[in-house]
Amino acid sequence: MSEDRRSDDYPLARRDVVRQITEGQDDLLVIAGLGSTAWDVTAAGDRDLNFPLWGAMGGAVAMGLGLALAQPERRVLVITGDGEALMGMGSLATAAMQAPANLSIVIIDNERYGETGMQITHTAGTTDLAAVAAACGIPVTGLVLNQAELDAALPVILEATGPVLHVVKVRAKKLDFVLPPKDGVHLKNRFRRALLGAEAVI
Amino acid sequence: MNWWQDIFGAFKANDVAMVAYVPDAGHSALIEACVADNEIRAVPLTTEEEGVALLAGAWLGGAKGVLLMQSSGVGNCINMLSLAATCRFPLPLFVTMRGQWHEFNPWQFPMGQTAEAQLNTAAVETMTAAAAEDVAPMAAATLDMAYSGGGMAALLLHQSLSPVKTFDQGGGK
Numbered sequence: 370m371s372e373d374r375r376s377d378d379y380p381l382a383r384r385d386v387v388r389q390i391t392e393g394q395d396d397l398l399v400i401a402g403l404g405s406t407a408w409d410v411t412a413a414g415d416r417d418l419n420f421p422l423w424g425a426m427g428g429a430v431a432m433g434l435g436l437a438l439a440q441p442e443r444r445v446l447v448i449t450g451d452g453e454a455l456m457g458m459g460s461l462a463t464a465a466m467q468a469p470a471n472l473s474i475v476i477i478d479n480e481r482y483g484e485t486g487m488q489i490t491h492t493a494g495t496t497d498l499a500a501v502a503a504a505c506g507i508p509v510t511g512l513v514l515n516q517a518e519l520d521a522a523l524p525v526i527l528e529a530t531g532p533v534l535h536v537v538k539v540r541a542k543k544l545d546f547v548l549p550p551k552d553g554v555h556l557k558n559r560f561r562r563a564l565l566g567a568e569a570v571i
Numbered sequence: 572m573n574w575w576q577d578i579f580g581a582f583k584a585n586d587v588a589m590v591a592y593v594p595d596a597g598h599s600a601l602i603e604a605c606v607a608d609n610e611i612r613a614v615p616l617t618t619e620e621e622g623v624a625l626l627a628g629a630w631l632g633g634a635k636g637v638l639l640m641q642s643s644g645v646g647n648c649i650n651m652l653s654l655a656a657t658c659r660f661p662l663p664l665f666v667t668m669r670g671q672w673h674e675f676n677p678w679q680f681p682m683g684q685t686a687e688a689q690l691n692t693a694a695v696e697t698m699t700a701a702a703a704e705d706v707a708p709m710a711a712a713t714l715d716m717a718y719s720g721g722g723m724a725a726l727l728l729h730q731s732l733s734p735v736k737t738f739d740q741g742g743g744k
Binding site: 398400420422423424425426427428429431432433434435436437438439440443457459460462463466467553554556557560561564565569571 | 588589612614615616617618620621622623624625626627628629630631632633634636650651653654657658659660719721
């Protein structure tokens, strides 16, 4: 096995990781990046306070930042993939500058582009996204490689004063699709209705 | 009153809570006013497309935002505009134009010439303020089309509204 295929053997499974993070967190506001992480949050249970993206690659962190600034009393979780995060790396600098205490970012890093044929991303090579986040000024960052490290990271992801960013290394494995609704207006309206009430739907 | 104060007044009249921007000479006084306002969160971006996603998230959370840029920033936004288009997120843009009036930098011509067409192709409604007295009614209309109409609307501020920019150092260069 070549060095850039090391994620074939990582111990953590992405759907187990996402389920462990979101299970029982009924008040959590979730933005999921396009592709596999949108399917992961849906496999853990489709809910009105999930906003799974089907496009807008590179926008998940910025969208989570806007939500976190607008809802400072609520925990906001951005779950996205390494490819999506690489496309929006500047938004880590923007999020660090705004420093919302309620924003948590989890990058589910399988070192591949899952929707286009499992080609390797830059994280299979030289790029360390947790180090990038730390260098941008995200005050709490972590790298999670196994279940013990995930157990330790969970309370930080869900409760620590943020912004917080964890890179969770997961096994590169193509999984069955678990698709959320794809109509964007529906996703927006159900989220705002659940968060702000029926009068928030125009 | 300067035209930027008309834009700021429209922001306040609409309870705008977030102003996202990449620093820009034409918008500098407006940006300073937004930074100084206690009810507005001013968010500097690394690239304009971040602002499209940022404002979508803000709207999900119940906050109204606007995005400021110059014409070159329009090109940085094109794919991210699909987020606002597909989900019908309100998106008001205020664009200072380059490449159309005493422009000294030919590298500004391409986006100056194509920004409006690109916005229209991406389904963003546009109007151009060519004189200072246009700005107040057009700023109000732009915000109304976004927040009441639930659409994407851009006010293009003609370059003649901004001071002529040169790199002259006083030595006749």
